[in-house]
Structure formats: C-alpha cells, structure tokens
Amino acid sequence: MREKRTLNLTNKERMNLPHQEMILMEAEERVCSFDEVPIGYNHEQAVMEASRCLQCRKPECIKACPVGIDIPAFIRLIEQGKPADAAKKIRETNFLPAACGRVCPQDKQCQAVCVVGRRNLPVGIGDLERYAADYERKYKTLEYPDIPEDTGKKIAIVGSGPAGLSAAYELRIRGHQVVVFEAFHRAGGVLIYGIPRFRLPIDIIDEDIKFLENIGVEFVYNMIIGKILSLDDLLGEEGFDAAFIGTGAGLPRLLDVPGANANGVYSANEYLTRIYLMEADKFPEFATPLYQGKKVAVIGAGNTAMDSMRTAKRLGADVTCYYRRSIEEAPARSEELKHAQQEMINWKWLSNPVEFITNEDNFITHIKCEIMELSEPDDSGRRIPVATGKFFTDECDTVVMSLGCSVNPILPATDREIKINDWGVITVDGETCETSKKGVFAGGDAITGGSTVILAMGQAKIAAASIHDFLMGKTKDKEEESLEMV
Ligand SMILES: Cc1cc2nc3c(=O)[nH]c(=O)nc-3n(C[C@H](O)[C@H](O)[C@H](O)COP(=O)(O)OP(=O)(O)OC[C@H]3O[C@@H](n4cnc5c(N)ncnc54)[C@H](O)[C@@H]3O)c2cc1C
Ligand code: SF4
Known part of the structure; x- marks a missing residue:
C-alpha cells in the first residue's frame, strides 16, 4: 500500500506545478571565488518540487538510473517532510548521494525520461537528491551499515x-x-x-x-x-x-599542431590537477607552480572544458572557448554550459586551432584557428565540421586542451x-x-x-x-x- 501524498492534488495539477529553480550565487560574485555556485533548495522548495512527481506505477526514471535508485520512493519521503529517510532510501543503492546529486548528468538519464517532462520541465531529481544528502550531512542523520562477520577474504x-x-x-x-x-x-x-x-x-x-x-x-x-x-x-x-x-x-589526448610543446600549453587534466590537488594557485605556499595566464584559450566544449574555463576565470583570466563544431554539438551538460555562459566566457564556435604561435623563449603568444562550417547531417544525423580555408589569430598566453582522455x-x-x-x-x-x-x-x-x-x-x-x-x-x-x- 502506498502512503498518502502530502498535498491533495490530481496528477494533472501536479503536472502543472512550476519547477523550483535552485538559487544560484550571482555570476559577478561567483567568478571571484571557488564557493559552490548553487545554494540549494530550502525545505519549502524541496517539498514543492517533490510534489511534482506523479509516483508513476512503472517509473522510467529508475530504469534510466545506472544504479537503480528508487527515485519515486525517495521523492515521496521528501514530499512527506522526511528528508533523512529520503537520504537513507537513496543510500540503499548509491553511497555517494551528495556528489551524484551535484554532478550526475540527470538531464541525459533519469530526468530525460521523466513523464512530467513531456508537458512541463521534468522533476528536478538531481536537485532533490542533493537536498536529501545535504540534509543528512547538516543534521548528521547518517546511519552506518551493519558489517557482517569477517569472511576472511x-x-x-x-x-x-x-x-x-x-x-x-x-x-x-x-x-x-x-x-x-x-x-x-x-x-x-x-x-x-x-x-x-x-x-x-x-x-x-x-x-x-x-x-x-x-x-x-x-x-x-x-x-x-x-x-x-x-x-x-x-x-x-x-x-x-x-x-x-x-x-x-x-591519459589526456593532445592536439598535434605546431607549438603544442610551448610553455603555457596544458592538458585540462594537468591544469585542473595542479590547481585542485596540488593547490598550485597558492604557489609558493604549496610547492607546485602554475603559469597563471591573463588570456586563456580553452580548446573543447565538454564538461572538462567548462571546468577549465570557469577555473581560469576564477583565477582572474580573460577566457575564450574554441570549438570546431557549433554550440548545438557541445557535449557539456546543459547546466554547465549555461553556468559558463553566465560567467562571461568568450565563445569561438566553428574554430579549429591549427597552430600555437610562440615568442623566442617558446612562450605561447597567439592561437591560430581555421574557421569551420558544418556539413549537412549524415545518415546518423551527425554534422561534420568542414574546413573553409579561412583563418584568424587571437592573442593568448595560456592554452588548455580539453579533447578527452584515454x-x-x-x-x-x-x-x-x-x-x-x-x-x-x-x-x-x-x-x-x-x-x-x-x-x-x-x-x-x-x-x-x-x-x-x-x-x-x-x-x-x-x-x-x-x-x-x-x-x-x-x-x-x-x-x-x-x-x-x-
Ligand atoms: C574535469 C572533469 C569533469 C568531469 N565532470 C563530470 C561530471 O560533471 N559528471 C560526471 O558524471 N562525470 C564527470 N566527469 C567524468 C567522471 O569524473 C569519471 O567518469 C569518473 O571519475 C570515473 O571514475 P573512475 O573511478 O573510473 O576513475 P577516476 O575518477 O579517474 O579515478 C581513478 C583513480 O585511480 C588512480 N590510479 C590510476 N592509476 C593507478 C595505479 N596504477 N595505481 C594506483 N592508483 C591509480 C588515480 O590516481 C585516480 O585517483 C568529469 C571528468 C573530468 C576529468
Ligand atoms: S518518471 Fe518522473 S514523475 Fe514518474 S516517478 Fe520518476 S520522477 Fe516521478
């Protein structure tokens, strides 16, 4: 037997409830700090968002979750004002709820198939997961699992x-x-x-x-x-x-173009690892140095590229994204792209870097790109970037290549x-x-x-x-x- 819902609403009424947007730190404020951008739901917002779930009998959202979280069950607990129980429910299948609530591509998984999304914005499953996990952390409601007797293995x-x-x-x-x-x-x-x-x-x-x-x-x-x-x-x-x-x-993939070994050229992995693991932005307090450019060119438009751009911005740089396809093909999560756009990044779509120009000391000074155009969609619907033979050159003192990893x-x-x-x-x-x-x-x-x-x-x-x-x-x-x- 399903427990009663908190609000006495029909499914049609639930379908029409407005989606609750999480409050974000203002873009001007957040580019000056490494503090978290979304502030999170308050209790009322969380209950309201949870009320949008229809508690489907055959929930597609569970099937779309790679660890099979019982999504309607934890959402119902939030609607009933039991966030600690909701966190416990998530933990039955996912022991990293606070991280997953923040970084999972819900827009391509559970939220992509949510039935509410057919008429309105889908239920904010990730935001609700984050809310339950943060409640558990804040009020220390986490319960440790019983560990069975040692197997000797x-x-x-x-x-x-x-x-x-x-x-x-x-x-x-x-x-x-x-x-x-x-x-x-x-x-x-x-x-x-x-x-x-x-x-x-x-x-x-x-x-x-x-x-x-x-x-x-x-x-x-x-x-x-x-x-x-x-x-x-x-x-x-x-x-x-x-x-x-x-x-x-x-293992980062790198562009094989003239100047790729210049000073100031990083892979995104190295750039981010230096900053976040080695705390290179605090050199000499920490031993690892970082060349902190004023004009940073980031190549690529996936999640890692967005992270590199937004990091460089917070270190005070003027940042430009170079991507050989258009914004429609950018592989980043839609939320990351939106946040990067709010943070005053410059965008050079349909731009394929062909050379990094250096000075006599082998420091990068410019990036040279070929302008691309997209072909008509092929049988799979994919549009291929095609070279136009036209070029442009921009000033930059740092390049971060974000082209995927092996x-x-x-x-x-x-x-x-x-x-x-x-x-x-x-x-x-x-x-x-x-x-x-x-x-x-x-x-x-x-x-x-x-x-x-x-x-x-x-x-x-x-x-x-x-x-x-x-x-x-x-x-x-x-x-x-x-x-x-x-
Ligand atoms: C910048 C960036 C942003 C991303 N953003 C997202 C996102 O928003 N959402 C999302 O879902 N995914 C994101 N991803 C992808 C996601 O982080 C990875 O898919 C995920 O971390 C893979 O987990 P893993 O445990 O397989 O590997 P990893 O997280 O890479 O962990 C591997 C670990 O193994 C260690 N290791 C390697 N070799 C050895 C060895 N020989 N001996 C001992 N230790 C070793 C490494 O040091 C590392 O700690 C992002 C990736 C990057 C790089
Ligand atoms: S598909 Fe959407 S409405 Fe249905 S149970 Fe999942 S989250 Fe709720």
Whole structure:
C-alpha cells in the first residue's frame, strides 16, 4: 500500500506545478571565488518540487538510473517532510548521494525520461537528491551499515575514484577486508582532482572517505600499482584473494599542431590537477607552480572544458572557448554550459586551432584557428565540421586542451595478462566485469574510456557482486566450466 501524498492534488495539477529553480550565487560574485555556485533548495522548495512527481506505477526514471535508485520512493519521503529517510532510501543503492546529486548528468538519464517532462520541465531529481544528502550531512542523520562477520577474504582495490570507492563499499558491506591503493596522496580520483570545488566542495568527498574508513576500509596512498607493486605481488606475497581495477582514464589526448610543446600549453587534466590537488594557485605556499595566464584559450566544449574555463576565470583570466563544431554539438551538460555562459566566457564556435604561435623563449603568444562550417547531417544525423580555408589569430598566453582522455596504460602495460582493446580500454566480461586475468575485475573509466561518475559506480557494483560470488565459491571456475562442456 502506498502512503498518502502530502498535498491533495490530481496528477494533472501536479503536472502543472512550476519547477523550483535552485538559487544560484550571482555570476559577478561567483567568478571571484571557488564557493559552490548553487545554494540549494530550502525545505519549502524541496517539498514543492517533490510534489511534482506523479509516483508513476512503472517509473522510467529508475530504469534510466545506472544504479537503480528508487527515485519515486525517495521523492515521496521528501514530499512527506522526511528528508533523512529520503537520504537513507537513496543510500540503499548509491553511497555517494551528495556528489551524484551535484554532478550526475540527470538531464541525459533519469530526468530525460521523466513523464512530467513531456508537458512541463521534468522533476528536478538531481536537485532533490542533493537536498536529501545535504540534509543528512547538516543534521548528521547518517546511519552506518551493519558489517557482517569477517569472511576472511581480502580484496585489493586499485584506484580511489568513484569506481574504486564504490567497489570498496560494496565489498566491505559483504564482510570482506578491503584495501584501496591510490597513486596520489588523497582519495577521490576525478572527484577531487578534476571536478572543481565550485561544483563539488571537497569536504563532501572527504566525508565519504571518512565514512569508508569508519566502516573498516583501509587506504594506502602514494602507491602506484604496476610500478611499486604489481598485480601479481598483490595476489601473491601481499595475500589478496582478488583485485578490482578502477584506475580511470587519466591519459589526456593532445592536439598535434605546431607549438603544442610551448610553455603555457596544458592538458585540462594537468591544469585542473595542479590547481585542485596540488593547490598550485597558492604557489609558493604549496610547492607546485602554475603559469597563471591573463588570456586563456580553452580548446573543447565538454564538461572538462567548462571546468577549465570557469577555473581560469576564477583565477582572474580573460577566457575564450574554441570549438570546431557549433554550440548545438557541445557535449557539456546543459547546466554547465549555461553556468559558463553566465560567467562571461568568450565563445569561438566553428574554430579549429591549427597552430600555437610562440615568442623566442617558446612562450605561447597567439592561437591560430581555421574557421569551420558544418556539413549537412549524415545518415546518423551527425554534422561534420568542414574546413573553409579561412583563418584568424587571437592573442593568448595560456592554452588548455580539453579533447578527452584515454585509459591509464600503466597496469595493462606491466601485466600482459590484462587484455585491452584497440582503444587501450581494459576488456572485461560484460556480465561479471572480470578481466582476462583470473581473480581480477575492473570497472569505471578503465573499461569504458572517459564516462560518468554514476556509470563508473554502476559497473563497480556489478564487479563487487561478481567478486563476492567468486570468493564465496558461487561462480564456477571458467576452466572447470569449459571442461564440463567438453
Ligand atoms: C574535469 C572533469 C569533469 C568531469 N565532470 C563530470 C561530471 O560533471 N559528471 C560526471 O558524471 N562525470 C564527470 N566527469 C567524468 C567522471 O569524473 C569519471 O567518469 C569518473 O571519475 C570515473 O571514475 P573512475 O573511478 O573510473 O576513475 P577516476 O575518477 O579517474 O579515478 C581513478 C583513480 O585511480 C588512480 N590510479 C590510476 N592509476 C593507478 C595505479 N596504477 N595505481 C594506483 N592508483 C591509480 C588515480 O590516481 C585516480 O585517483 C568529469 C571528468 C573530468 C576529468
Ligand atoms: S518518471 Fe518522473 S514523475 Fe514518474 S516517478 Fe520518476 S520522477 Fe516521478
């Protein structure tokens, strides 16, 4: 039996309720600080937004969520004024609700299929998730899960991004000992060294790490698996029974044009990591330097490009985006693009960089671009950028290339049993996420290439369930299985 709704409204009336916009810090104010841009819902707004949900009998939104959050159930709890219970409900399937409420591409997943969106703006599922998670943090209502008796099995997690953290959580709550090995000196992966603080405050991730430590997950930092210890060391001398690879896709793709090696040219990964992980903007207080340009050119129009532009803006630069397609093809989340537009970024659409011009000391001074135009849509509807033979040159002293990333190659390069495909992505069994090496599983960007936080978490959940089955003898050994089939 479904509990009664708080407001006595028909579905038609709910459909017509206005969408509650989260209040944002003013653009002029926010470009001067790294504080979070959205201020969040107050209680009344959250209840009103929750009232827009129709509590569908066959909710498409759940199917569209890679970790299957019971979206109508948590929204109903918010409508009933029970945000702590709503957070608890989300945690049944997603242990990073505060992060996911902020960074998940809901507009392409759950909100894209929300039925309310057929006539009005869809229910703000992400904003409501964020509200419930923030309530839990503010009023300290978080409850720790009961950890079952120790199974005696020990699992090594390589990498502490959303995939590694999720796998660690799922395995720990099944009673296994879990050790996370991280190459950097802090845990969180892209959540701490890529996604800027004004989108995802660092204390949220630190609290999630503390939560894992409190339930018994161990973290080992400054440990590159594949260099300092190998997978065989972990599964041999170090006594682990299984391993999970969540090493992400941190290898940047770069433009091969004249001047690409000039001083002042960065990949977006390096630029953001220097600032957010190494705190280079505070040099010399922190040891890592950063060339802080006054005119910054960012190449690309995805999420990482938006993050780089908005970061450079906060460091006081005049920032221009160069993208070889038009705004319609920009792959960034619509919200990120909108926020960047509000923050006085300059836009050069249909502009393909062909050269970085330098001075005699090899410092970049200008960017040269070819003007592009888009072809007619092909059979798949895609419009290809076509060179026009016309060029322009702009002044700039820093370039940040944001052209996507490839899978981190260290592990497959140092362990030949880990197979990769032609794109360097680690290949896994589609059902279990097991790699070609026995007892080693993988998930996240390492098996997909650059993707999303929630997809990484979804795969880690599958891998963790498979590791559990493997360790508890619930799956048959592949060799045994093939012998049986002979
Ligand atoms: C700037 C930026 C913005 C983004 N914005 C969004 C967004 O808004 N929403 C969204 O959903 N997604 C976003 N993404 C993508 C998302 O962050 C990734 O899909 C997600 O983090 C992948 O998780 P992961 O755990 O697989 O890898 P990662 O988060 O990359 O974590 C991998 C971890 O493994 C460690 N590691 C690597 N090799 C080794 C080794 N050999 N030994 C030990 N440790 C190792 C790394 O140091 C890192 O900590 C963004 C990505 C970037 C770069
Ligand atoms: S699809 Fe939309 S209206 Fe239906 S249950 Fe999900 S959030 Fe509510």
